[in-house]
Amino acid sequence: MNIRFYNARILPMEQADGTVQTGELWVRDDRIALVGDPKGREPLAFDREIDCKGNLILPGFKNAHTHSAMTFLRSFADDKPLHNWLHEDVFPMEAHLTGDDIYALTKLAVLEYVSGGVTAAFDMYYHVERIAECARDTGFRFVICGAANDFGGTAESTRRDFERLNAFDPLVSCRIGFHAEYTTSEPLLRDLAALAGELREPVFTHLSETAAEVDGCIERTGMSPIAYLDSLGMFNYGGGGFHMVHPREGDIEIMKKRGLYVCTNPASNIKLSSGVAPIETYYREGIPVAIGTDGPASNNCLDMFREMFLTTGLQKLTVGAAAANPVRVLHSACSVGAKMMGLDQCDCLKEGKQADVVMLDLHMPNMQPINNIAKNVVYSGSKSNVALTMVAGRILYERGRYTFDVDPEEVYAKADAIIARIRKAEGR
């Protein structure tokens, strides 16, 4: 399909630059064929031409850390700090999940992603082949992060997943990862570090999410989680940490040396009482910051608008009102996340890049008047502004309707049946 968007405002987001272009965006099959002024360019044979009526086109949001299938625990496990939430609610309930469950629950998350302008998610969960199938069947883009830990997964299984998932479908990719330092024994960590070294791949994990995690690691190893993992050679080819709320002295130097990414998850961090990540410091130090929702059991929604507002708002609260420039936050949400996930072709609107595109309706009261579009999006934007979501040139959501092969009611019914079955099995 070739699609023409015209009468558009465009935020290309190649840099953290809030300058809005006006003009057109052309899509040829899965790629962007033109951004801006079409003068002198031969028109494509367009299958569809969309009058944007001055609405805003920007790169889709990249949800750079999530556990999509945890939709089944939305509003089930709440109001507890991380450790209790994980051990009392999450682990026992998760133990009942089948591959079919994970396929169905991930599809529920995809509905939420595309209706909220998200075009790709960095997903850490189990039964990874079913997440990959969900990407293929829905048209949504998943980057799957390894989740090995002492309760499941080895370096060998991580390698197998890495190889087969990266060959599965253009919408699917995989990165080396593990659950967290505090759930993974040193022999397994060493095996994973060796694998990453052999493949020359970056490694991603939950990192320095809570003060208790960091203190526990220091007690066991004499080092912070970042320093300890780095001492094992884990980050020799880069990688990144999800959350990164509690860096300790020396950690930022390691992050800079290894080129580590941070994915911040502010809604989850406040809801679980984990703290506020020092994003303004990361920005100042040149550490690339992506943004994610974390899973729907801790958040409890998958809304990148809420995360963007919190990313800047919590810095203003803790550092000062000028902290966390909103254009930079928007760039984190659209572009830096793509780079962290290895989606170098999905980071901005530019000829030749993948057509992962969102249109936001500016003809709504929360976007008016238009004093500053980037600020409007970050400070005032909402999922209700999402008019269209396109992944790899295919429109998946438009004006309240899902335009891929899915029956939302069937997805909701399946999710309800799954949680009912597990609640019954657990007697709760």
Place this chain on the structure above:
Amino acid sequence: MNIRFYNARILPMEQADGTVQTGELWVRDDRIALVGDPKGREPLAFDREIDCKGNLILPGFKNAHTHSAMTFLRSFADDKPLHNWLHEDVFPMEAHLTGDDIYALTKLAVLEYVSGGVTAAFDMYYHVERIAECARDTGFRFVICGAANDFGGTAESTRRDFERLNAFDPLVSCRIGFHAEYTTSEPLLRDLAALAGELREPVFTHLSETAAEVDGCIERTGMSPIAYLDSLGMFNYGGGGFHMVHPREGDIEIMKKRGLYVCTNPASNIKLSSGVAPIETYYREGIPVAIGTDGPASNNCLDMFREMFLTTGLQKLTVGAAAANPVRVLHSACSVGAKMMGLDQCDCLKEGKQADVVMLDLHMPNMQPINNIAKNVVYSGSKSNVALTMVAGRILYERGRYTFDVDPEEVYAKADAIIARIRKAEGR
């Protein structure tokens, strides 16, 4: 008009109780005629019957502190702490506003309110007669709060506004108020306290919003703003404070003694770096807490879902993961706000109460599965879930359309013209 909602889930919110009823809600003219089971009740002559398909009916959100017409400064004045924001950006720009401007800009806010499930706003601004006209012309409910201060307004003008606005239209009411201790000299404060005493009325004001405000008052008077105002007899008949981020020792005792309300505005408080109000303490002490957005120049949107999530999330961050129970927060947003505003007939769904009602679409991915409806609304809800907003029995918004006499594009164009004119006059 008589309207029947059937196949509904219903959260009456008479108490902070998340128990969901199923059944019907009947509306006769401007009032609720039935909630729950219609068995044995004579049906009304219904003009319209709405199949809710299991969706949720609850009392509309009460935006208990806002400056609606500040829409013109959305995304214009940002990234500064309160004092600089107010003196460098807000006051100079506001000086150019006419009554016509305020009517048009308030109408823009009404579009945002009703599309976000808000059925009433406690509005503090100028040219109050134009806000009242906006209520009458749109069908939205405004409670207007006096805004007297050293730059405009006297006890006499406050009394005149109080008398004429409370007689203007059933959708309009007025409460005694002033801008803030730090903008109002003691003679004027004494006059206002005398007026409130004479009328036996509560008094509302910006109160203890920033640490600097509180410190300044202590320096000038030897007392915190609450203690100082109370020493003038300001709260002899109750009242309340907007923001209330920084109570000092003894303040909570005064608040309890006088029955003061708090309206918390968490998005504005973090964005202006003012701090986090001790809501969990207020809840524990039995101080009634309402929720508001503050004006769109500081927030920058008028979204009670974001405020609800922040109200609980910031308490979890600062107190612990169990703080600020979401059902209590929902009750604050729907019911306590009504009581603070003097809207005793709009606080819950009950026979005889005003039909200020919202329907939230649960057939959307962020509301599924339905483990706990109240938690879904507070932790995961969004303006995109608002399917219908009714004020005084009249549907003002339904499924993306405004159903009162308004052309949104005309409202947006007017707001654009106003800010363009003022920017030109100010050379910025």
